[in-house]
Amino acid sequence: MIEQSNFNIAHNEAPAIMAVGRYLNAAGEKVLLPYSAPEFERATKAYALRLGTFHFRSGGQVLMTSIYDESYQFGSFNRALGAFQLVLLSSDASVFDAYRTESCLRRFQIPAVAGVSSAVLDGLEELGHSPAKLMKDKVVWSRPDSHQRLQNYGTFRVYRWLELGPAVALECSAGAGAHIDRLEWKVDEDNGELVLSSRLPRVVPFSGYRTGLSGSVSYTTCQCGSADPRIHLAGG
Amino acid sequence: MTMAQPGGDGFPPFYDEQIETLPREDLLRMQEGHLLQLIPYVYERSPLIREVWQAAGVKPEDIRSLEDFKARAPFIDKDRIRRYRDDNLDPFGGIKCVDNQYISVVGFTSGTTGDPTPVPKPLKYEYHHLKRDFWHIGVRPGDYFCYLLFTFSDGHSPDRYTDCGFRPIPFQHSPAEIPQFIQASLEYRPKLVFTISTPMVMALEEYQKESGVDLTDVFSSYEGAIFGGEAPPPKVKRLLDSWGLEMYETTNVGDVIGGIDCSAHAGFHTWEDLVLVECLDPDGDTPVSDGERGELVVTSLQDDAAPLVRYRTDDLVTFTTEPCVCGRTHGRIKVLGRKGDELIIDGKSILPRNINPIVDCIPETESVLYQVIKTSREMDVLRIRIGYNPKALTRTLDELREFLCRRIAEELEVPVEVELTLNAELLKLGPPHKIPRVTKQ
Numbered sequence: 001m002i003e004q005s006n007f008n009i010a011h012n013e014a015p016a017i018m019a020v021g022r023y024l025n026a027a028g029e030k031v032l033l034p035y036s037a038p039e040f041e042r043a044t045k046a047y048a049l050r051l052g053t054f055h056f057r058s059g060g061q062v063l064m065t066s067i068y069d070e071s072y073q074f075g076s077f078n079r080a081l082g083a084f085q086l087v088l089l090s091s092d093a094s095v096f097d098a099y100r101t102e103s104c105l106r107r108f109q110i111p112a113v114a115g116v117s118s119a120v121l122d123g124l125e126e127l128g129h130s131p132a133k134l135m136k137d138k139v140v141w142s143r144p145d146s147h148q149r150l151q152n153y154g155t156f157r158v159y160r161w162l163e164l165g166p167a168v169a170l171e172c173s174a175g176a177g178a179h180i181d182r183l184e185w186k187v188d189e190d191n192g193e194l195v196l197s198s199r200l201p202r203v204v205p206f207s208g209y210r211t212g213l214s215g216s217v218s219y220t221t222c223q224c225g226s227a228d229p230r231i232h233l234a235g236g
Numbered sequence: 237m238t239m240a241q242p243g244g245d246g247f248p249p250f251y252d253e254q255i256e257t258l259p260r261e262d263l264l265r266m267q268e269g270h271l272l273q274l275i276p277y278v279y280e281r282s283p284l285i286r287e288v289w290q291a292a293g294v295k296p297e298d299i300r301s302l303e304d305f306k307a308r309a310p311f312i313d314k315d316r317i318r319r320y321r322d323d324n325l326d327p328f329g330g331i332k333c334v335d336n337q338y339i340s341v342v343g344f345t346s347g348t349t350g351d352p353t354p355v356p357k358p359l360k361y362e363y364h365h366l367k368r369d370f371w372h373i374g375v376r377p378g379d380y381f382c383y384l385l386f387t388f389s390d391g392h393s394p395d396r397y398t399d400c401g402f403r404p405i406p407f408q409h410s411p412a413e414i415p416q417f418i419q420a421s422l423e424y425r426p427k428l429v430f431t432i433s434t435p436m437v438m439a440l441e442e443y444q445k446e447s448g449v450d451l452t453d454v455f456s457s458y459e460g461a462i463f464g465g466e467a468p469p470p471k472v473k474r475l476l477d478s479w480g481l482e483m484y485e486t487t488n489v490g491d492v493i494g495g496i497d498c499s500a501h502a503g504f505h506t507w508e509d510l511v512l513v514e515c516l517d518p519d520g521d522t523p524v525s526d527g528e529r530g531e532l533v534v535t536s537l538q539d540d541a542a543p544l545v546r547y548r549t550d551d552l553v554t555f556t557t558e559p560c561v562c563g564r565t566h567g568r569i570k571v572l573g574r575k576g577d578e579l580i581i582d583g584k585s586i587l588p589r590n591i592n593p594i595v596d597c598i599p600e601t602e603s604v605l606y607q608v609i610k611t612s613r614e615m616d617v618l619r620i621r622i623g624y625n626p627k628a629l630t631r632t633l634d635e636l637r638e639f640l641c642r643r644i645a646e647e648l649e650v651p652v653e654v655e656l657t658l659n660a661e662l663l664k665l666g667p668p669h670k671i672p673r674v675t676k677q
Binding site: 022032064065071072082088099100 | 388405
C-alpha cells in the first residue's frame with residue numbers, strides 16, 4: 001500500500017461555493033454540504049472512469065432514481081453520462097414516483113439504472129410490477145438499503161453505489177468493490193470503521209472523518225485497471 | 237410592488253434587458269425568424285409532425301410568415317403524441333428531431349393525466365426563462381436560492397446557474413425536510429425559494445407552532461417564494477404574507493417553459509422569444525380577443541431536440557399582450573383551469589379552482605384538500621369529496637357536510653353533494669405537493 005498524502009494541508013483558502021448539497025453523517029442524518037465547481041468537476045471525472053468500464057453505447061439511456069438534495073452525489077454522475085453521450089432519464093427515488101420509474105423501464109431501451117433504493121422497489125411492487133422483470137439484464141447500481149434485495153432477484157448484475165459521508169464510491173464492471181477517487185480522498189480503516197480525509201481543496205475539508213460504516217479497503221489494482229482503492233462493506 | 241429601476245445593488249434591473257423589453261414588433265419579427273427556420277427542420281425530422289401535416293395537406297413551403305402559420309399549421313395534442321408513441325413503440329411520441337447524442341436529459345411531464353410524457357432537452361438547453369424571472373424577483377450573482385422542485389424528473393444540474401452566479405440549495409420537496417430548509421435559510425440567507433406548495437406551507441405553519449421558530453426571521457433574507465402545483469389557496473397567501481414572503485406563482489406554459497408572474501402579479505410572463513403563444517377558441521381554431529378566455533396553444537421556438545408545434549395544451553387561459561407595468565413586454569397568461577377538468581352542471585361551467593375560495597374560509601376545511609368527482613362532462617349535481625381537519629371540528633360531521641353543501645351551492649349556483657374524508661386520507665392520494673383535483677370515483 002502506498003501511503004496517501006494530504007494535499008489539502010498546503011491549501012488554506014477555501015474554494016468558492018457553487019451550490020449546497022448534503023451528505024449523510026455517521027448517524028444517517030443529513031448535513032448541509034457546500035461544494036465548489038472544481039469539486040463537482042473532479043467527482044464527474046471519477047464517475048466517468050467507472051462508467052467507462054461498462055462500454056455502454058453512446059446514445060443509450062440511463063435511468064437515475066434520485067431526490068433533489070443529492071445534487072452533489074448524483075449531479076456529477078449526471079454530467080459524467082454526458083462524457084459518453086449517454087442520455088439521462090430521471091425518476092424520484094420514492095414510493096410515489098414508481099409509475100414514472102416503471103414507465104421509463106418499460107418504454108425505453110435502458111442498459112443501466114443508478115441509485116435504486118428500497119423505496120423504489122417498494123413502489124414498483126405496490127403497483128404490482130416485478131423489478132426482476134423490469135430490470136432484467138440491466139446494470140443496476142444499488143444503494144445499501146436495497147443491495148441484498150436486488151441481488152435476490154437474480155435477473156441482473158448488481159453493483160454498489162455507496163455513500164461514505166461526503167464521498168461516493170462506485171463499483172466498476174469488475175464488481176470487486178466500490179472505487180473511491182484516490183486523488184480526492186484518503187481512506188483508511190480504524191478498528192473496522194472507514195475513515196476519510198480530503199486531499200484536495202474543498203469548501204468543507206474533512207480530516208479523519210469517521211463515516212460510521214464498517215468495512216475494509218483494498219489498495220491493489222482492480223481488474224478494470226484502476227488503482228483507486230476499493231471499499232468492501234462489512235457483511236458483503 | 238417593485239418597478240424596474242436600476243438596481244441599488246449595482247446590478248442592472250433586468251437579466252436580459254434587450255430581450256425582456258423587446259418592442260412588440262421586434263418580438264413578432266423574432267418569432268417569425270425562428271418559426272421559418274423551425275418548420276422545414278421539424279417537418280424533415282419529426283415523424284409525428286410530418287404525419288400530421290401531410291394528413292392536413294400542408295407543406296413547409298406553404299408557411300412564409302407568422303400569419304401563414306397561424307392560418308394553416310395543423311394542431312397536435314397530448315393524445316396525438318401518446319397515440320403515435322403507442323402505435324409506433326416510440327417513447328418520444330414522434331416529436332424527437334435529433335439523435336440521442338444531442339440530448340442531455342429527458343425530462344417528463346407530471347403524468348397527472350396518464351403516462352408521463354417525455355420532454356427531451358438538447359445539450360445546449362439554457363434556462364433563460366428561470367434566470368430572467370429569478371433576477372426580476374431579486375436574485376443576483378452570488379446569491380443563494382432554495383430549490384425544492386416537486387419530483388425529481390429532469391436530472392440534477394447544480395451547474396445550470398453557474399454562468400449567472402446563482403447558487404442553488406436543492407432539497408426534497410417534503411414536509412420532512414423543513415428542519416433542513418430552515419437551517420439552510422438561516423445559514424446561507426437565500427433570496428428565493430423555488431418552489432413551495434400548499435402541503436409545505438401548511439407543514440411550515442405546523443412546525444412553527446410546535447417548535448416556536450420565528451419564520452419571519454428565517455425568511456428575512458428572502459425576496460420571494462414561488463408557489464406552484466395548483467392555484468394557491470388564499471390561506472397560503474396569508475401565511476406567506478405573515479412571514480414576510482412575497483408570493484410569486486409559476487405554471488407550465490404548455491410544457492415548453494415555466495412561466496412565473498412578476499412583481500405586478502398580473503399574469504404569468506410567457507417569454508415569447510422562446511414560445512409562440514396562441515389563445516384560441518377551446519372548441520375551434522379561431523383566436524379569441526386579447527384578455528378573453530381560450531385554450532393555450534404553444535409552439536417551441538428555440539428547441540431543436542423535440543419542439544412542440546401548435547400544441548393544444550388543454551389549458552384554459554386568458555392571454556394579453558398589453559405591456560406589463562414591470563417593464564417587460566412579453567405577453568402574459570392567467571390560468572383558469574384544464575379544459576378536461578371542466579364540468580357543466582345545469583348548463584353552468586365549473587372548474588375545480590372555483591371551489592378554493594369557498595372551502596378556504598371554513599376552519600375545518602381550510603387546508604383546501606378536495607376532489608371533484610367527475611363521471612362525465614355534463615352532470616346534474618356537482619359532487620365533491622372534501623378533506624377536513626378533525627382537530628378543527630366545531631360541529632358534527634353531518635352539520636359540516638350540510639353547511640358545505642349549502643355554501644358551495646349558494647356561491648356556484650349549482651346543486652351540490654359533499655362527501656367528507658380526513659385530510660390525511662386525501663394526502664395519501666398524491667405526491668407531496670398536491671392531490672388530483674378531479675377523479676372518476
